Amino acid sequence: MQLKAGSDLVRRQNRSLVIAALRRDGVLSRTELTAATALSPSTVSAIAADLMQEGVLVEQPAFAATGIRRGRPQIAMALDPAKAHVVSVELTHNQLSVGISDYTGKAVNELDDRFSTASCSGEELLQRCSGLIRLALANARVMQPDSIVMAVQGRTDAEGHDLLWSPIAAGRNVHLSAYLTSEFGCPVKVANDCSMIAVALRWLEPERYGRDCLAVLLSHGIGMGLSLNGQLFAGRSSSAAEFGHMLYKHNGALCRCGSRGCIEAYAGDYAIWRSAHGLP
DSSP states (O other), rough: HHHHHHHHHHHHHHHHHHHHHHHHHHHHEEEHHHHHOOOOOOHHHHHHHHHHHHHHEETTTOOSSSSSSSOOOOOOEOOOOGGOOEEEEEEEEEEEEEEETTTTTEEEHHHHHOGGGGOHHHHHHHHHHHHHHHHHHHHOOSSSSSEEEEEESSSTTTSOOOOOOOOOOOSSBBOHHHHHHHHHSSSSEEEHHHHHHHHHHHHOOHHHHHSSSSEEEESEEEEEEEETTTTTEETTOOOOGGGGGGGGGOOSBBBBTBBBSBSHHHHHHHHHHHTTTEEE
């Protein structure tokens, strides 16, 4: 039983390598997939056959393979864009952004909603999210999303369901995942935006960021995402790597989180602006 579980895990990992390579490079032959993934030719052929049968891959017969090769022309493969659609939502200072991506990772529609996040209640945030997602889906002519992921400035619960607190919004303990799942009938994941930057870097350049990676965001606020041994390190409430709210100076400048002396209270955009204008 353990041997079967181990082989299933290896198979899933190998499939992920093939899909990730095609998502990065677009169209590849089996030979190029073998080089891109470091898998054996037989493994790549077996995975490709399974993925084609599932409708994940489509052949590109007219593809001109790179380089000069003898023998039969290379038949390349690509991901089927229509296989799945993912909704990405980002809550930042005074803005809500929604993007729709197809299975290749290509953005097919993007929308922004500008409003005062500081005065936005939890109920209003839920309605704005739902309305903007529906409009983006309609523009992209997508009937049903396969998943929704939401990046937020602030703390979320360990399961990635709720926005517990955000320095840019008035709402507390907002049940984003439950609400959006009921509205759109698909899985919903909520995470800290800086943590998602670390995850994105790992996907984009696995050789460079695949194991230990630290991403620091310097913006209106200060944030950090941390990946250790290829796994996201976030703690119980996505705040284990909250670099911006570590203490810099005891009883120092006021931070937007309500505490005093945080790093963000000196290095955030608003803090620099405040200091430059000689404001308290």
